[in-house]
Amino acid sequence: ELILAFESSCDETSVAVVENGDTILSNIIATQINSHQRFGGVVPEVASRHHVEQITLVIDAALKEADVTYDDLTAVAVTYGPGLVGSLLIGVSAAKAIAFAHHLPLIPVNHMAGHIYAARFVKPLVYPLLALLVSGGHTELVYMPSAGHFEIVGDTRDDAAGEAYDKVGRVLGVPYPAGKEIDRLAHLGQDTFNFPRAMDKEDNLDFSFSGLKSAFINTVHHADQIGESLSREDLAASFQAAVVDVLVHKTTKALDEFPVKQLVLAGGVAANQGLREALQNTLADAFPDIELVVPPVRLTGDNGAMVGAAAHIELEKQHFADESLNAVPGLSFAHA
Numbered sequence: 403e404l405i406l407a408f409e410s411s412c413d414e415t416s417v418a419v420v421e422n423g424d425t426i427l428s429n430i431i432a433t434q435i436n437s438h439q440r441f442g443g444v445v446p447e448v449a450s451r452h453h454v455e456q457i458t459l460v461i462d463a464a465l466k467e468a469d470v471t472y473d474d475l476t477a478v479a480v481t482y483g484p485g486l487v488g489s490l491l492i493g494v495s496a497a498k499a500i501a502f503a504h505h506l507p508l509i510p511v512n513h514m515a516g517h518i519y520a521a522r523f524v525k526p527l528v529y530p531l532l533a534l535l536v537s538g539g540h541t542e543l544v545y546m547p548s549a550g551h552f553e554i555v556g557d558t559r560d561d562a563a564g565e566a567y568d569k570v571g572r573v574l575g576v577p578y579p580a581g582k583e584i585d586r587l588a589h590l591g592q593d594t595f596n597f598p599r600a601m602d603k604e605d606n607l608d609f610s611f612s613g614l615k616s617a618f619i620n621t622v623h624h625a626d627q628i629g630e631s632l633s634r635e636d637l638a639a640s641f642q643a644a645v646v647d648v649l650v651h652k653t654t655k656a657l658d659e660f661p662v663k664q665l666v667l668a669g670g671v672a673a674n675q676g677l678r679e680a681l682q683n684t685l686a687d688a689f690p691d692i693e694l695v696v697p698p699v700r701l702t703g704d705n706g707a708m709v710g711a712a713a714h715i716e717l718e719k720q721h722f723a724d725e726s727l728n729a730v731p732g733l734s735f736a737h738a
């Protein structure tokens with residue numbers, strides 16, 4: 403079984419060839435970060451134009467690297483949401499064109515399911531499982547009773563974790579996307595600011611990051627006003643400690659409520675070294691029977707391979723789309 407998988411929901415144009423849902427034959431990722439950096443975030447019109455320019459090159463590169471032709475394929479899969487409509491449409495149109503020209507089934511994939519299924523490249527997933535899904539647009543605890551079934555049991559009330567990293571990055575003078583650099587700085591500093599851990603004491607599995615972001619920005623602006631210089635490393639370390647503390651705390655709470663076999667860490671923020679270490683340590687101490695599954699860093703960000711892994715499950719269930727498939731920018735697990 404070979405799936406040609408498309409991802410174009412935001413600012414990465416990616417096409418992969420995935421065998422049997424667990425083996426990557428190719429995973430070409432054309433990133434547009436350089437074009438968006440000077441704007442401090444993704445500009446939708448610029449993103450769509452880049453996808454149009456890149457998509458055929460990326461398809462050709464993916465087939466070439468995998469050493470396969472269209473005739474070898476079993477199906478075509480594509481992210482149809484959530485994401486930017488103009489970006490999603492480029493991948494959806496390309497995938498449709500190839501599927502119908504080559505008489506292949508078309509598999510629609512939820513981008514967030516893709517992030518979770520990136521873990522499948524590490525080891526087989528065992529259900530029920532819990533996923534901590536942390537990315538640029540989402541911060542959710544997702545319970546999966548079985549393959550392809552998703553229940554959001556915790557969610558952010560405001561900003562996503564990755565969004566908070568990127569906003570705080572602007573104040574620190576770190577270019578977009580700021581997560582990786584803040585993570586690096588954090589390891590050089592100490593948690594001296596003791597920023598708020600929002601909703602930590604509340605009896606639910608939800609998150610909030612806007613108060614932390616404001617506390618951070620106010621601290622920096624106040625120091626600027628009085629001419630005091632603060633350590634960027636300590637600011638980064640303090641911010642990251644607050645984010646990691648609440649993520650780990652609510653995940654622990656969810657694991658108490660939902661007895662699972664595995665915890666999957668997924669989404670762009672899953673690249674965070676502080677978060678990876680903290681979850682590793684917490685599981686070893688408090689839940690030694692639960693296995694932590696974390697994708698390699700190169701598969702935590704947006705990529706086609708994760709879409710191919712998620713599509714494998716949909717293919718087994720014969721969940722196909724026809725030529726009427728459209729982008730759904732606000733797609734959630736509730737639709738699935």
Ligand code: ATP
Pocket residue numbers: 411412484485513517536537538539540563564565567568579580581582583585669670671672673674675702703704
């Ligand atoms: P979504 O998946 O919710 O639709 P997205 O696709 O834009 O949003 P991703 O590509 O999954 O988001 O993740 C990008 C985010 O991950 C950015 O906010 C970036 O700052 C963050 N990120 C990347 N590396 C790290 C890191 N090491 N530490 C913290 N955050 C990181």
Ligand code: MG
Pocket residue numbers: 412413414703704
């Ligand atoms: Mg991106």
Ligand code: FE
Pocket residue numbers: 513517537538669670703704
């Ligand atoms: Fe993403």
